Amino acid sequence: MVRTSRLAGVGCGTLSGVSTGARRPRVGIAGISLEASTFSPALTTTGMLAPKRGQEILDARPFWATGGSLAEAADWVPVMQARGIPGGAIPLDDYLSMKAEIVSGLAAAHAERPLDGIVLDLHGAASAVGLDDLEGDLAVAVREAVGGDVLISTGMDLHGNVSPRLAEALDLLTCYRMAPHEDWLETKERAVRHLLDRLALPAEARKPAKAWAMVPVLLPGEKTSTRLEPAATLYRRVAEVAELDGVVDAAYWVGYPWADEPRNHAVVMVTGDSAEICLRECTALAEEIWKRHEEFEFVAPTASLEEAIGLAVASPLTPYVISDSGDNPTAGGAGDVTWSLARLLEDERLRRSGKRLVYASIPDAGAAEAIARAGVGAHVDVEVGARVDSRLEAPVRLVGEVLAVVETTEGYADTAPGNLETVVRVGCVDVIVTRARRPYHLESDFTTLGISPREVDVLVVKIGYLEPELFEIAADWVLALTRGGVDQDLLRLGHRRIQRPMYPFDTGFTFTPSAVLVPTSGTAR
Template sequence: MSDFPIIAIAGLACETSTFSPARTSAAAFHPRRGEEIIEKYKFLQSGTPLGDAANWQGALIGHALPGGTVTRSAFEKLAAEILSRLADIRLASEKGIKGLWFDIHGAMCVEGMDDAEADLLRRIRGVVGSETIVSASMDLHGNVSRDLAHQIDIITCYRMAPHEDATESKERACRHLVDLLKSGPEPPKRPLKAWVKVPILLPGEQTSTRMEPAKSLYRLVPEVESCPGVLDAAIWVGYAWADEVRNHAVVMVTGWKANEVTEKAKSLAEYFWKVREDFHFVAPTGSLDECIAQALVSPDRPFFISDSGDNPTAGGSGDVTWGLARILNSPDFQETENRVIIYASIPGPKAIDIIVAAGVGAIVTVTAGAEVDNIHCGPLTLTGKVHAIKFGDNDAVVGSVLQIGSVFVILTKLRKPYHRETDFTDLNLKPRAADIVVVKIGYLEPELFDMAANWMLALTPGGVDQDICRLGHSRISRPMWPFDTQFLQEPTFSPQLIPMSNMPF
């Protein structure tokens, strides 16, 4: 593959809430290097169309579980290694690095920085050079600043929420990159990019593509992409639980015809704005008490409840005990013969040590939770029977279940999202047979959605509170829907055209 263009792979991804007291370390990114990156992405492996189209060289990628702000030391450590590895790849090649796949999420917040992804790419550009073609794949809950859009040559994002098309979107970004590198002159001509800010900032639970109006909005994307002269179209709803200037919705259309990309970007932005009042939560909502009351009277089983304010896959710390405390204090669940309720989950490293030492079947008293986020409720002391223990979990490390009355509480060494049926069955739990399953999540991931006979979204407190207007944003640009419902002047959507040129970055 020595005659094939070298395409490097680098990026850091972490969806981070600035309203959570948690901090994200370098280890949390679980960095992959070199061939480990190719092993992760099957569409880049030898024998695939993309794998055989270029000489893919992994530098470093890191994908952390969503959480609190990334420490500056963690970012600098990982960024330095990315730059070092890219420098090695460039030195080993006579023709240099022709392309870069920037594998990011887009909502990473770093201590002392306002636009971490743009800063990282600027540093990368300093190593690989301004002529390297960069293609980025992002989460639709990421943020695209004007600065980031300028530095990237072609950019795309997921078109589904939940993100069932994540792999497809990453593959699309790589295919765009290969196509550009093969398109003609050396260096390749850069496409035009039309960037439009949309003054809307909504949580993902109001913008799921399972329902309207997001379903119709995102249905327009492939229609625009199919137009002559258009390479890619993308809509970002933005990330609602961080307080930075770049947190807002964005539309981008990339292609070769200035009139086409600007007109299409404008039409998508205008439609997004037109339907802004139609965005609603993906499920019925209520306080936790209201959700439990509804679940108790409903004949539907299992009845799922999202404890949404501390959702670890949106950036919550995962150790807020507020919801569990209310459940354990409820007389409806204090007797073992009452309706079975499963709660997922609370981290408690010290509690796990006691549980492991005691073993399955033992009665133990442990304290867990609120080691990171104790704003809403303190640690809980729990006495119950050890129902199950599992070792070797990728996220939790050690998971366990403590039965307290009719409540089966999942306790973990490290925080873990519970998205799959096996997450429960591996702990000797039967979620399909339970009356109520409470999960720290927002909209239900596909397996949970398919399993739930009914469900509600509990508007609970935490670092990813669904009531975003009460979080206290102070740095986002205003006016911004829904923080502001009255605009003195209707927004005008005039796409900023970022021209094709080999301009310095």
């Protein structure tokens, strides 16, 4: 069925303007994608973001890689895409250099032969030292470089932020509808298909109306998982609104709570050909979120670390998983906070229980290299961690046997290509020490190191909510409210610059959601 928000014959995914033999659109690709905690002393350098250029960018996404469903749908002009594991803010000079490359590359491509559209691949929670609203700054610069007629689309993380100037600079905005983000690739493709669909329309009909509504709520992802209410229902509503006649897309950004900028708060956007419907549905979604904002709860039982250890020791279920959430590298933590590890190594209850615990992980390049030089079977005495974030605990001493040394060539790490990963057994605790910071989400992340996560008694992972494979493996689990740059207890962090009042920093205040139309043409300022 053809949606009335588009011209007849141009349905979502149809790309009829391309398939009928019309000139293929010329589309630039660029972006910077990062989730960055301003409460962490860590920095994310250009090298950590591993910029891709040219064909590398296309190869990274199956839908526009060679043979992909959209490979021939446009003349793609890939400029530069930087994407990295969440971490600290980007040094300003690094950001400005990447921004200059993106802007000059798109401007040169546009001057050579005009671009019809741009896919600006963003996360929504990147930060640069001393600069507010990195995504807004980049989007405005891109818009100024190519002018107001070029259509710009983005597919973002629902934990990102959408400032008014970002909303104005772009034409098509959407975000994930699942947390954990099992739909991330689907969302990225949806953003591209929206762009191609609109480019198949006459030029005067391409730019949609955009309704934007702020909601004064800022919550961690672990309280907004779509595995439970109210997020499950709210995101179903988002999908329903997106299917209405007159609507192109609907999105609800939870916002990123571990950065302290005025843009950090929840946002709803609805885009489409009917400004009236967009305003109405955007306001209604914002009203529903605000109505239910006090219902959000953690995705799992929570406890202090001491309580979590007690629960794990007492549980007959294995593996028992503990989320060491305060230093979660996939939320922006430095990854090398040793506070939890120090207490695990000292805990007499764990020692007496006879249970085996695996701790994933501590990044420390020097320690990992020393462990690797000693080799499997050797006894080592090394200090690990707290090289970046030592505010809570000093480096921890590991005295034990080396169980594994593996050079990995794949993985979600701060460096590319690959990583050095080692395992040291200290009493009943097996500690994973790595050259570069990385998360442990997959069963294969452990089996590569000779660890069967299904067979250990206790698995402690630096993570928030469990990613799908860990969730399936866990016989039981608890979210430990530990300290670090992505502390789940937001009130402990010391926000100073977010807009107030803001829940949960403030309670008992009244708010009436109201969507506004964002300008749809011209250069954003």
